[in-house]
Amino acid sequence: MSDERNALTSRITPAEEAARESRHEVLRELLGAYADRELPPETVAQIDAHLIGCAECRSALEVHDAVRTRLATERPAAPSPALRARIAAAIDAAPAPVVVQAPAPQTVPQRSIVWLAVAGWIAAVVLAIALVVQLPASRQSAGGVRPIGAPVQQVSLLGGIVDDYTRVSRGDLPGRARDLSAVRAAVSFPIEPLRAPDLRLLGAWTTDVRGEPAAVLAYRLRDRLVVQYLVAEDAFFRHPAVRTAVADRHLLTAADGARALVAWPGTSTGTVLVGDVPSEWLQSIWRSERAH
Amino acid sequence: MVSASSDPSLDLRSRFEALVVPHLDRLLAFAIRRSDSVADAEDAVQEAFVRAWLGFADLRDDGLARPWIYRILRTVLSDFREKNGRRQQLVFITRLEDAHDELIGGEHDALFSEVVARLDSEAIHRALRKIPEDFAAAVELHDIDGFKYAEIAEIVSVPIGTVMSRIARGRKLLAGAIMAERGTAAFEQSTDALAERRTSRGGAR
Numbered sequence: 001m002s003d004e005r006n007a008l009t010s011r012i013t014p015a016e017e018a019a020r021e022s023r024h025e026v027l028r029e030l031l032g033a034y035a036d037r038e039l040p041p042e043t044v045a046q047i048d049a050h051l052i053g054c055a056e057c058r059s060a061l062e063v064h065d066a067v068r069t070r071l072a073t074e075r076p077a078a079p080s081p082a083l084r085a086r087i088a089a090a091i092d093a094a095p096a097p098v099v100v101q102a103p104a105p106q107t108v109p110q111r112s113i114v115w116l117a118v119a120g121w122i123a124a125v126v127l128a129i130a131l132v133v134q135l136p137a138s139r140q141s142a143g144g145v146r147p148i149g150a151p152v153q154q155v156s157l158l159g160g161i162v163d164d165y166t167r168v169s170r171g172d173l174p175g176r177a178r179d180l181s182a183v184r185a186a187v188s189f190p191i192e193p194l195r196a197p198d199l200r201l202l203g204a205w206t207t208d209v210r211g212e213p214a215a216v217l218a219y220r221l222r223d224r225l226v227v228q229y230l231v232a233e234d235a236f237f238r239h240p241a242v243r244t245a246v247a248d249r250h251l252l253t254a255a256d257g258a259r260a261l262v263a264w265p266g267t268s269t270g271t272v273l274v275g276d277v278p279s280e281w282l283q284s285i286w287r288s289e290r291a292h
Numbered sequence: 293m294v295s296a297s298s299d300p301s302l303d304l305r306s307r308f309e310a311l312v313v314p315h316l317d318r319l320l321a322f323a324i325r326r327s328d329s330v331a332d333a334e335d336a337v338q339e340a341f342v343r344a345w346l347g348f349a350d351l352r353d354d355g356l357a358r359p360w361i362y363r364i365l366r367t368v369l370s371d372f373r374e375k376n377g378r379r380q381q382l383v384f385i386t387r388l389e390d391a392h393d394e395l396i397g398g399e400h401d402a403l404f405s406e407v408v409a410r411l412d413s414e415a416i417h418r419a420l421r422k423i424p425e426d427f428a429a430a431v432e433l434h435d436i437d438g439f440k441y442a443e444i445a446e447i448v449s450v451p452i453g454t455v456m457s458r459i460a461r462g463r464k465l466l467a468g469a470i471m472a473e474r475g476t477a478a479f480e481q482s483t484d485a486l487a488e489r490r491t492s493r494g495g496a497r
């Protein structure tokens with residue numbers, strides 16, 4: 001068991017840990033099919049969420065990827081002209097295949113039955129691939145980016161968000177994946193998930209940040225976790241450093257160690273996006289969002 | 293069946309040339325990986341092509357030609373194995389699984405991606421031969437030959453869930469075989485340490 005998971009056991013109840021462990025036992029058997037994109041989207045979403053909190057599964061997934069990437073480069077053999085000639089001669093010497101009469105149209109060959117049985121499986125895979133949002137990054141509309149003029153922990157809202165993010169990124173995501181309607185019903189401001197290339201919504205829930213109600217939307221960006229916190233407008237603009245940074249349609253940027261934050265105001269809300277990723281990744285999400 | 297040609301077997305032959313013969317290079321590679329010599333592999337492929345030709349009229353859907361010829365080759369190879377009484381050089385599966393578990397439990401995983409990326413074909417083939425043929429075949433059909441799970445289920449005549457678990461387990465065993473072969477002192481040491489932990493835990497598995 002990894003350190004990451006040991007650290008987690010101290011903060012959650014034994015029942016939660018048992019549920020998590022059994023989820024781990026089930027999902028780790030599916031990592032090969034996950035790597036091969038052979039799973040239905042609901043299962044992919046479950047594994048996405050589990051991977052964020054499970055170092056062991058992430059590590060196992062890397063092994064799958066490393067093996068399949070290496071095997072994919074194996075070259076076919078080069079059949080000698082002599083072998084080709086031998087095969088042609090052997091076929092010439094063999095009797096011609098017996099051509100049976102064309103089957104009646106309603107006859108379903110055995111092979112097709114097998115394929116029908118797996119059609120649902122394939123359909124699920126096609127759907128999973130289609131769900132990956134592909135949008136061109138629109139950089140010409142990029143506006144200015146302005147670092148915040150105060151340490152993150154001194155701005156109550158941002159400090160609270162970093163603390164909450166730290167908690168979230170250590171464990172499995174709470175709540176059910178993609179349960180947006182419940183979150184919308186629970187807060188007073190509008191919620192629209194972000195759309196950007198390689199960004200996939202994993203789940204949504206509500207929390208409070210230093211006493212302010214917030215909606216939390218977790219995304220997977222490539223293999224990383226990125227979390228969007230939505231708060232009401234007045235809570236967003238409370239600190240003068242935020243007001244200054246986002247003035248003139250600027251994007252607020254901030255960092256807390258390796259953790260990047262960007263923030264911008266929306267219609268009667270404010271968004272703070274946080275992740276252990278390069279700030280540029282978060283900034284390009286904002287650009288994609290503005291392009292819409 | 294109405295045919296434009298006066299000799300239907302000529303039509304069949306050109307269809308065979310178009311649908312089956314282009315796969316010869318990959319089929320030969322598949323056979324070489326599970327034969328003692330290239331000559332044995334060539335014999336197996338030739339036999340598979342003759343059987344495919346004789347049964348060609350059974351192939352009703354041209355789109356299924358590739359899995360179909362692989363399926364025939366696998367039958368031929370298994371017939372040959374039976375005749376020759378050849379046995380694989382298997383390593384204990386538990387040892388390979390331990391090596392894999394050690395890999396993902398420790399600091400070796402970053403190293404592993406680099407190690408496996410640099411392995412030459414000889415080393416890959418040796419590792420594939422150390423794991424049970426059913427597992428190796430599922431992994432190879434997917435990772436080397438590019439079949440989808442549903443097609444592999446068709447080729448090896450097992451349910452798709454079995455394909456899934458064979459590929460998952462096969463890759464783990466292969467990773468274990470690769471690490472076991474590397475056999476660096478540090479790695480052996482940590483594998484021993486793992487075995488001791490296992491024993492002291494009462495062989496939890």
Ligand SMILES: [Zn+2]
Binds near residue numbers: 024025028054056057
């Ligand atoms: Zn796990």
